[in-house]
Amino acid sequence: MSIKRSSGFFDGYRGLLGLRLLALLPVTVAALLNTGYQYLTRLVSNPDSVGDDVRSRIARALGAGYADAGVYDWLVAGLAHMLPMLALALVIGGLWEWLIARGRGQPMARGFVLTALLFTLLLPGAAPFYHIVFGISFAVLLGSAIFGGDGRTFLSPALLGIAIVQVSFPNISGAHPLWEGLAGYAGSNAIALFHRGGEAALAGAGIDLGSAFIGSVAGSMGTTSVLAVVIGAAMLLVTRVIAWRLLLAQVIGLIVVATLCNLLGEGSGASAMPGYWHLLLGSFAFGAVFLACDPVASCCTNPGRWIQGFLIGALVVLIRVVNANHPDAVIPAMLLASILAPLIDHAVIASNIRQRAGRHV
Amino acid sequence: MMKDSYWKILTRPLIDENPLTLQILGICSALAVTTSLDTALLMSLVVVCVLALGNGSVSLIRRQLPHSVRIIVQITIIASLVIVVDQILQAYAFEMSKRLSVFVGLVITNCIVLGRAQSYAMHNGFFASVLDGIGNGLGYSLILIIVGAIREFFGKGSLLNVQILVPVSEGGAFEPLHLMLLPPSAFFIIGGLIWFIRRKRPQQVEQPEFSLRAREQGSK
Numbered sequence: 001m002s003i004k005r006s007s008g009f010f011d012g013y014r015g016l017l018g019l020r021l022l023a024l025l026p027v028t029v030a031a032l033l034n035t036g037y038q039y040l041t042r043l044v045s046n047p048d049s050v051g052d053d054v055r056s057r058i059a060r061a062l063g064a065g066y067a068d069a070g071v072y073d074w075l076v077a078g079l080a081h082m083l084p085m086l087a088l089a090l091v092i093g094g095l096w097e098w099l100i101a102r103g104r105g106q107p108m109a110r111g112f113v114l115t116a117l118l119f120t121l122l123l124p125g126a127a128p129f130y131h132i133v134f135g136i137s138f139a140v141l142l143g144s145a146i147f148g149g150d151g152r153t154f155l156s157p158a159l160l161g162i163a164i165v166q167v168s169f170p171n172i173s174g175a176h177p178l179w180e181g182l183a184g185y186a187g188s189n190a191i192a193l194f195h196r197g198g199e200a201a202l203a204g205a206g207i208d209l210g211s212a213f214i215g216s217v218a219g220s221m222g223t224t225s226v227l228a229v230v231i232g233a234a235m236l237l238v239t240r241v242i243a244w245r246l247l248l249a250q251v252i253g254l255i256v257v258a259t260l261c262n263l264l265g266e267g268s269g270a271s272a273m274p275g276y277w278h279l280l281l282g283s284f285a286f287g288a289v290f291l292a293c294d295p296v297a298s299c300c301t302n303p304g305r306w307i308q309g310f311l312i313g314a315l316v317v318l319i320r321v322v323n324a325n326h327p328d329a330v331i332p333a334m335l336l337a338s339i340l341a342p343l344i345d346h347a348v349i350a351s352n353i354r355q356r357a358g359r360h361v
Numbered sequence: 362m363m364k365d366s367y368w369k370i371l372t373r374p375l376i377d378e379n380p381l382t383l384q385i386l387g388i389c390s391a392l393a394v395t396t397s398l399d400t401a402l403l404m405s406l407v408v409v410c411v412l413a414l415g416n417g418s419v420s421l422i423r424r425q426l427p428h429s430v431r432i433i434v435q436i437t438i439i440a441s442l443v444i445v446v447d448q449i450l451q452a453y454a455f456e457m458s459k460r461l462s463v464f465v466g467l468v469i470t471n472c473i474v475l476g477r478a479q480s481y482a483m484h485n486g487f488f489a490s491v492l493d494g495i496g497n498g499l500g501y502s503l504i505l506i507i508v509g510a511i512r513e514f515f516g517k518g519s520l521l522n523v524q525i526l527v528p529v530s531e532g533g534a535f536e537p538l539h540l541m542l543l544p545p546s547a548f549f550i551i552g553g554l555i556w557f558i559r560r561k562r563p564q565q566v567e568q569p570e571f572s573l574r575a576r577e578q579g580s581k
Contacts, residue, residue, distance in 0.1 A: 142549070164540065167539065167540050167543065168538050168539050168540035168541075169536065169538075169539065170539055
């Protein structure tokens with residue numbers, strides 16, 4: 001991977017960081033709009049049950065009307081929900097990084113900014129604040145600092161943080177009823193819907209290919225809009241921050257295994273979900289671009305990238321089909337593939353050395 | 362002088378040569394039985410008994426033991442002791458023995474037990490060996506009890522099955538950390554303990570196997 005050398009913010013590891021933050025901008029905007037949109041449409045259909053947590057109160061105080069809400073109202077309500085979460089993640093992550101930098105006598109690492117943003121985008125809109133504190137602390141301490149900080153991790157810290165939160169708190173207890181269908185860490189209720197009732201159930205919930213692509217469906221805040229993810233992915237591919245082979249291999253793996261499941265499965269339920277729905281629903285698109293393609297934590301050989309990518313795509317479909325408790329499956333699949341990345345690289349390099357040695361016997 | 366050294370034999374394995382945090386032995390059972398404090402306590406008791414008796418027995422016959430079959434004999438002694446302890450548990454504490462399930466039997470393969478028999482009891486007198494067994498058992502117990510207490514407190518909000526924090530499901534404010542009831546949490550906690558001990562006792566820190574090369578002049 002080579003990055004054009006220039007001076008300033010987009011240079012070296014910090015350059016990667018800046019580019020990756022920039023590529024997350026469309027996703028963040030989409031997350032703000034959709035979080036506000038989901039919140040306000042639920043208010044319309046259920047005006048008596050106004051959420052009473054801090055975020056809902058801020059949304060009301062800022063005058064986010066719900067009667068005939070427009071882009072402005074969605075944005076304000078989205079900001080009111082997402083900004084406190086992001087600020088909290090940034091403050092806690094920054095605090096840990098500052099303490100560690102002090103303890104080690106090193107300059108403060110900046111990677112926590114990206115970690116906090118990714119982590120917040122993966123949260124559902126109703127996540128309680130102490131879950132955020134718990135998750136981001138794990139992400140910064142056990143995901144990054146313990147291995148020596150930025151650039152030395154072997155997992156994407158945000159991925160580890162969200163996985164820990166998922167495992168620790170299977171349900172968000174005490175979430176407001178307004179967030180019904182939005183409050184789980186398991187990722188996507190849309191996929192669970194499909195598993196139960198096929199495309200009819202999706203249509204019943206107002207989800208079609210268009211809305212799933214634009215991202216106006218319920219889900220973790222940043223992961224619903226495939227459109228925004230595609231824009232971000234284009235930015236990262238043009239600047240060569242992420243490897244196109246790894247990205248393409250993930251999509252191929254997903255489609256191939258989904259098609260196999262369609263052919264071999266019983267024709268209904270989880271195994272009948274076609275590949276394009278796998279691609280659009282849940283957090284696969286987001287995870288594939290921003291988590292699995294983490295330049296530090298993914299394979300660095302080209303054959304390794306094909307293998308790792310295919311593995312992720314295949315695992316996502318397999319877990320979705322086999323384990324009904326994990327309708328999204330993106331986080332565990334990517335975690336497993338990330339852990340295997342050094343092993344895959346090792347095997348690729350070893351076989352390359354053997355081949356080249358064999359030529360000169 | 363003599364008393365002092367016996368005291369040292371007993372207390373050295375508590376922190377300075379702790380079998381779990383320095384030698385990283387017996388991790389398997391430490392992950393399995395520490396979801397609650399009572400199972401951790403019972404397991405500690407079992408291991409202390411087996412270690413003390415096993416060390417003592419091996420030490421008594423160490424001069425008669427042919428070198429070539431020593432491991433077989435040690436394992437036979439330890440296995441017999443474990444079976445006796447297991448039977449006693451099943452007779453007098455059936456419920457608890459069911460919760461410890463296979464892990465009482467697996468004390469046979471606990472590396473600490475065979476390790477102490479082979480490395481200490483084979484070369485030392487009866488009394489010293491028994492003390493060494495008790496000391497190592499207590500070192501193991503110390504970590505087990507700390508981990509068990511942390512996991513039960515944060516995982517269920519209770520200690521020794523006495524509810525201290527009221528969970529959300531019963532109207533309280535405490536949300537149980539499901540993670541604490543899964544084996545990885547014991548890894549995190551033991552890892553944290555190892556880090557803490559080595560920070561306090563830097564002589565336990567191992568030499569790094571390799572170090573990052575300093576960036577050469579001019580290269581970027």
